[in-house]
Amino acid sequence: xxxxxxxxxxxxxxxxxxxxxxxxxxxxxxxxxxxxxxxxxxxxxxxxxxxxxxxxxxxxxxxxxxxxxxxxxxxxxxxxxxxxxxxxxxxxxxxxxxxxxxxxxxxxxxxxxxxxxxxxxxxxxxxxxxxxxxxxxxxxxxxxxxxxxxxxxxxxxxxxxxxxxxxxxxxxxxxxxxxxxxxxxxxxxxxxxxxxxxxxxxxxxxxxxxxxxxxxxxxxx
Amino acid sequence: xxxxxxxxxxxxxxxxxxxxxxxxxxxxxxxxxxxxxxxxxxxxxxxxxxxxxxxxxxxxxxxxxxxxxxxxxxxxxxxxxxxxxxxxxxxxxxxxxxxxxxxxxxxxxxxxxxxxxxxxxxxxxxxxxxxxxxxxxxxxxxxxxxxxxxxxxxxxxxxxxxxxxxxxxxxxxxxxxxxxxxxxxxxxxxxxxxxxxxxxxxxxxxxxxxxxxxxxxxxxxxxxxxxxxxxxxxxxxxx
Numbered sequence: 001x002x003x004x005x006x007x008x009x010x011x012x013x014x015x016x017x018x019x020x021x022x023x024x025x026x027x028x029x030x031x032x033x034x035x036x037x038x039x040x041x042x043x044x045x046x047x048x049x050x051x052x053x054x055x056x057x058x059x060x061x062x063x064x065x066x067x068x069x070x071x072x073x074x075x076x077x078x079x080x081x082x083x084x085x086x087x088x089x090x091x092x093x094x095x096x097x098x099x100x101x102x103x104x105x106x107x108x109x110x111x112x113x114x115x116x117x118x119x120x121x122x123x124x125x126x127x128x129x130x131x132x133x134x135x136x137x138x139x140x141x142x143x144x145x146x147x148x149x150x151x152x153x154x155x156x157x158x159x160x161x162x163x164x165x166x167x168x169x170x171x172x173x174x175x176x177x178x179x180x181x182x183x184x185x186x187x188x189x190x191x192x193x194x195x196x197x198x199x200x201x202x203x204x205x206x207x208x209x210x211x212x213x214x215x216x217x218x219x220x221x
Numbered sequence: 222x223x224x225x226x227x228x229x230x231x232x233x234x235x236x237x238x239x240x241x242x243x244x245x246x247x248x249x250x251x252x253x254x255x256x257x258x259x260x261x262x263x264x265x266x267x268x269x270x271x272x273x274x275x276x277x278x279x280x281x282x283x284x285x286x287x288x289x290x291x292x293x294x295x296x297x298x299x300x301x302x303x304x305x306x307x308x309x310x311x312x313x314x315x316x317x318x319x320x321x322x323x324x325x326x327x328x329x330x331x332x333x334x335x336x337x338x339x340x341x342x343x344x345x346x347x348x349x350x351x352x353x354x355x356x357x358x359x360x361x362x363x364x365x366x367x368x369x370x371x372x373x374x375x376x377x378x379x380x381x382x383x384x385x386x387x388x389x390x391x392x393x394x395x396x397x398x399x400x401x402x403x404x405x406x407x408x409x410x411x412x413x414x415x416x417x418x419x420x421x422x423x424x425x426x427x428x429x430x431x432x433x434x435x436x437x438x439x440x441x442x443x444x445x446x447x448x449x450x451x452x453x454x455x456x457x458x459x460x
């Protein structure tokens with residue numbers, strides 16, 4: 001497993017094109033990986049997950065994958081520094097049940113609705129209320145082998161923050177994603193399930209910058 | 222023969238909202254028709270209630286070329302001491318506002334020559350101040366480009382007009398490239414056109430308390446950024 005950090009140049013025309021269209025951003029990320037043959041989509045085959053994090057002067061992209069990426073084909077002025085690639089093995093080795101970690105996750109927290117008039121057809125809508133978003137994350141934690149601890153105020157130790165809507169176009173259809181960013185702490189309960197979640201991502205829209213779980217030592221409380 | 226008027230929309234911040242007022246004020250990635258019509262009406266001195274004049278302006282064909290994509294900025298905005306509707310006490314209103322930072326657009330309107338000539342004079346000496354979506358977002362350079370009023374259809378102006386980018390570093394790095402990112406375009410089109418997208422920003426009424434919008438169809442596309450477009454643009458100076 002590899003993790004890349006790209007310090008993006010907001011003045012680059014290539015970056016601005018990608019910023020305006022999440023599908024172009026996906027294609028730029030995937031350009032670092034070789035083509036695959038077979039039925040599995042290339043993103044899934046290489047286990048690619050990415051996220052765009054705003055910083056005080058621009059944006060940073062984090063990209064995780066099974067395959068080692070080659071960023072040589074990136075436009076010359078796409079980044080302000082050389083791409084940093086490092087192995088993710090130390091993080092995977094650190095996974096142990098009971099361990100508390102601080103995390104960040106940009107997720108497409110959605111639910112399926114089944115209105116009467118649509119008769120069995122479900123429509124996927126994003127959770128917009130913070131309480132619903134936290135409930136979604138806690139439910140995902142049950143599936144993926146982690147729990148959200150309780151903070152001093154008695155509430156779950158996680159902060160959902162709104163993220164601007166991401167849009168894009170693919171084959172004449174529009175992509176619209178309303179993600180939510182979770183910052184907080186988690187406690188690992190299941191080694192296998194958690195490793196799986198870390199390597200394959202959480203929730204939907206993984207091609208479009210959602211589902212990458214990044215971990216760090218917990219903040220002192 | 223068709224006549225077009227080319228305008229440059231450049232400002233540190235712009236905001237082109239498409240959804241109804243509320244606590245979430247979004248912005249589209251390019252100028253909306255209601256926003257452009259509102260700006261032209263302000264330049265002409267057309268009143269909000271003057272439906273005929275607004276209908277005439279809204280009938281113009283709008284074409285936009287995105288010369289520089291904007292970066293989306295979110296502003297967590299609070300207004301304190303807002304009187305409650307009952308007039309007893311005050312409350313704090315919280316809203317989220319989205320802006321486009323450093324965006325640059327080539328906006329072209331096509332239509333009747335008399336109206337466009339009138340508009341080009343009005344843009345030069347506007348009746349009321351013109352701004353990009355919010356009163357504070359004033360233009361960073363003159364709106365009339367060197368091309369200004371031409372006897373070309375809007376679609377031709379889109380693909381030939383000099384690039385408006387005025388940052389020397391970006392211009393140099395772009396002219397050195399062999400493969401360039403094409404410029405994104407958005408043009409008014411018929412509903413039956415293949416690939417047409419619906420937008421709900423066709424202004425019908427700007428009257429206070431009775432703002433109404435209809436729908437229109439746009440065709441998203443791209444136009445290549447050619448060497449002449451980059452080189453001619455060097456002469457575009459702020460006058």
